Amino acid sequence: MAQVLVVDDEPGIREMLRAVLRTDGHFVRVAASGEEALGVLSREAVDLLVTDLSMPEMDGVELLRRACQVSPETPAIVVTAFGSKETAIEAMRHGAVNYLEKPFDVEEMRLHVRNALSTRRLTDENRRLREHLAVHAEILGRSPQIQRVRELVTRVAGTESTVLITGESGTGKEVVARAIHGASRHAGRPMVGINCAAIPAELLESELFGHVKGAFTGADRARPGLLETAEGGTLFLDEIGDMPSAMQAKLLRVLQERTLRRVGGNEEIPVDVRVVCATHQDLELLVQCGDFREDLYYRINVIQIAMPPLRARIEDIPEFVQVFAAKHAQRMGRRVTGAEPAFVEALTGYRWPGNIRELENVVERAVALSTGDLLQYDSLPAEVTGPAPAVAGERPRLAASMDIEKYLEEERRRYMSAALDQAGGVQTRAAERLGMTFRSFRYFAKKFGLTGREAGGAETGEAGEAALEPLETPAGRG
Numbered sequence: 247m248a249q250v251l252v253v254d255d256e257p258g259i260r261e262m263l264r265a266v267l268r269t270d271g272h273f274v275r276v277a278a279s280g281e282e283a284l285g286v287l288s289r290e291a292v293d294l295l296v297t298d299l300s301m302p303e304m305d306g307v308e309l310l311r312r313a314c315q316v317s318p319e320t321p322a323i324v325v326t327a328f329g330s331k332e333t334a335i336e337a338m339r340h341g342a343v344n345y346l347e348k349p350f351d352v353e354e355m356r357l358h359v360r361n362a363l364s365t366r367r368l369t370d371e372n373r374r375l376r377e378h379l380a381v382h383a384e385i386l387g388r389s390p391q392i393q394r395v396r397e398l399v400t401r402v403a404g405t406e407s408t409v410l411i412t413g414e415s416g417t418g419k420e421v422v423a424r425a426i427h428g429a430s431r432h433a434g435r436p437m438v439g440i441n442c443a444a445i446p447a448e449l450l451e452s453e454l455f456g457h458v459k460g461a462f463t464g465a466d467r468a469r470p471g472l473l474e475t476a477e478g479g480t481l482f483l484d485e486i487g488d489m490p491s492a493m494q495a496k497l498l499r500v501l502q503e504r505t506l507r508r509v510g511g512n513e514e515i516p517v518d519v520r521v522v523c524a525t526h527q528d529l530e531l532l533v534q535c536g537d538f539r540e541d542l543y544y545r546i547n548v549i550q551i552a553m554p555p556l557r558a559r560i561e562d563i564p565e566f567v568q569v570f571a572a573k574h575a576q577r578m579g580r581r582v583t584g585a586e587p588a589f590v591e592a593l594t595g596y597r598w599p600g601n602i603r604e605l606e607n608v609v610e611r612a613v614a615l616s617t618g619d620l621l622q623y624d625s626l627p628a629e630v631t632g633p634a635p636a637v638a639g640e641r642p643r644l645a646a647s648m649d650i651e652k653y654l655e656e657e658r659r660r661y662m663s664a665a666l667d668q669a670g671g672v673q674t675r676a677a678e679r680l681g682m683t684f685r686s687f688r689y690f691a692k693k694f695g696l697t698g699r700e701a702g703g704a705e706t707g708e709a710g711e712a713a714l715e716p717l718e719t720p721a722g723r724g
Contacts, residue, residue: 248293248363249273253283253309254325255301263296266352267359280304280312287317294362295322299333299345307337314341315518318431319369321362325350384425385418386569387562391554395422402549403429408501410486410546411524413553416601419524420484422551427480432520435479438472443488450493452509461510473506473517480520486546487527487538498542521546556598556605558667563593566602570609571621580613585621592623596630597660632656659694662687666696 250272252263260276267274275290277283281304286292295313299306306324313320324337324345337345343365344358385396402409403426411419420439427437445453452461456471473481483489489497500506501521505514523546532538556563567585575582589612598604608630615625623631632653661680669675677687690696 247271247273248366249275249291250294250296250359251275251277251283251286251292253277253280253295253297253301253306255279255298259298259325263355266355270356270359272359280306280309283309284312284316287313287320292317292320293366294359295320296359297322297324299324299326299337307333310337310341319366321366323355323358323362384421384428386565387559388565389554389559389562391559392562395551395553398549398551399425400429402426402551404431405549406520407548408520408546409522409548410529410550411522411553412529412550413524413526414555414601415526416603417553417555418602419526419553420482422553423480423482423522423524426522427482427520430480430520432479436476437480437482438476439482439484440472441484442493443485447490447493450490451496454493455496455506455508457509458511461508465510468508471506471508473500473519474515476519478518480522483521483523485525485527486523487525487529487532491537491539494539494542498539498545501542501545555667556601557664560594560664563605564590566605567593567609567621570606571613574610574613578613581619582613582616582621583619585612586623588623589621589626592626592631595660597663658690659696662690662694663696666691671697 250267252260252267252274253276254260254263255278257278260278264274264276275286275292277286280297280301283295283297287295295310297306297309301309306326310322310324313322318341322337322342324342325348326333326337326345327348343362346355346358385392385399387393399422409423409426411422413419423439424437427433440450440453442450452469452471454471454473456469456474457465459465459468483497500517503514504518505516507514529538529543529547533540533543567590571582571585574580593605593608600607608626609621611627612621612625616622662676665676665679666673669679673687673691674684677684680687
């Protein structure tokens with residue numbers, strides 16, 4: 247069953263079409279004017295528009311032109327009086343898929359409606375396939391965490407909701423924003439990005455909203471801002487947590503009113519832009535501290551996508567290595583067929599504070615420094631390797647000097663932190679993964695400042711020391 251909107255200023259035609267299409271199982275809305283029809287299109291999902299061409303105030307051609315802006319994927323059938331084929335052809339230039347002449351045959355109308363809806367279903371299926379392919383092409387990895395991200399991106403891409411992407415620096419927030427854009431109705435239009443932390447506060451307003459001639463010293467001509475440049479597309483606001491408070495108020499107005507005013511100007515300019523934001527900061531904490539507007543936070547946090555750190559998805563590292571190695575090998579004119587086992591082992595044992603961005607830099611370095619077809623362990627930087635891992639049957643290769651106790655402590659901390667990540671922060675489960683007793687794990691968690699929670703949900707670590715019993719040693723009495 248489809249939702250069909252019938253628009254005609256003649257009540258008899260409206261009711262006749264309502265009755266005919268309801269008989270075929272469709273849900274039918276009717277409107278007596280173009281303005282009323284636009285209101286329905288802006289509020290509801292309409293599968294097919296059937297409109298008369300000759301109507302007072304707003305004719306069918308103007309309705310189609312404006313309907314393309316409000317609901318661009320909704321096909322239309324136009325009904326025209328005898329002898330006005332030229333007008334009907336003009337309507338088809340504005341998105342109509344077919345037309346009928348009055349008086350029309352009811353069976354012919356039914357046939358046109360079936361064909362239009364069949365084409366719409368095929369279009370929707372193709373769009374969903376493109377969305378799926380676009381998302382999987384952009385977002386790499388097979389870990390459960392990233393599969394959930396992909397599923398969420400696929401579901402939200404087809405909506406017009408504002409999206410907030412959170413996560414540490416270098417986790418791929420901009421990649422997710424590109425995937426959302428590529429799988430949305432805005433894909434054929436520009437995606438424009440700006441880093442709110444990289445633009446001085448006094449220039450950010452002009453960058454986003456543009457300015458009129460004479461708005462300030464040096465403004466010798468009018469200039470559109472990024473919001474206008476992204477018309478019909480997507481605006482990506484990276485590091486929105488660093489946006490000055492005055493700009494936050496102006497952005498909130500744009501999101502609510504869908505209009506902007508250039509710096510120094512009075513004209514209200516309508517904008518049709520999908521807004522995607524990203525931040526590595528805790529916006530809720532910034533709101534509590536008064537550094538971020540609460541009303542803007544709720545306006546941009548309609549749908550939140552949290553990007554996991556690379557250390558929580560180490561099983562995705564080999565795929566990233568393959569992709570990054572191919573990319574940089576092609577750029578450098580090198581041949582790379584794989585990587586040494588020790589190379590991959592070192593990467594999966596490192597905590598990656600710089601996340602995917604740091605991993606790509608390390609792989610690029612390895613492509614440049616490796617001497618054969620395989621990425622070599624010796625091409626890795628010291629901070630990634632630490633002391634070299636032992637190869638079965640061989641003595642471990644040692645650095646020129648090392649503090650074995652400090653190294654073992656750091657290894658313990660790294661493995662405990664990784665176990666906590668993989669156990670969802672539950673210390674009892676993390677302890678089981680490492681073969682440690684819970685008391686021993688809890689002791690070292692406190693010592694290393696690792697934050698987790700017990701099975702019952704109480705937090706432990708620096709932020710929750712009250713939840714820990716006093717312990718002298720990991721083997722102390724309980």
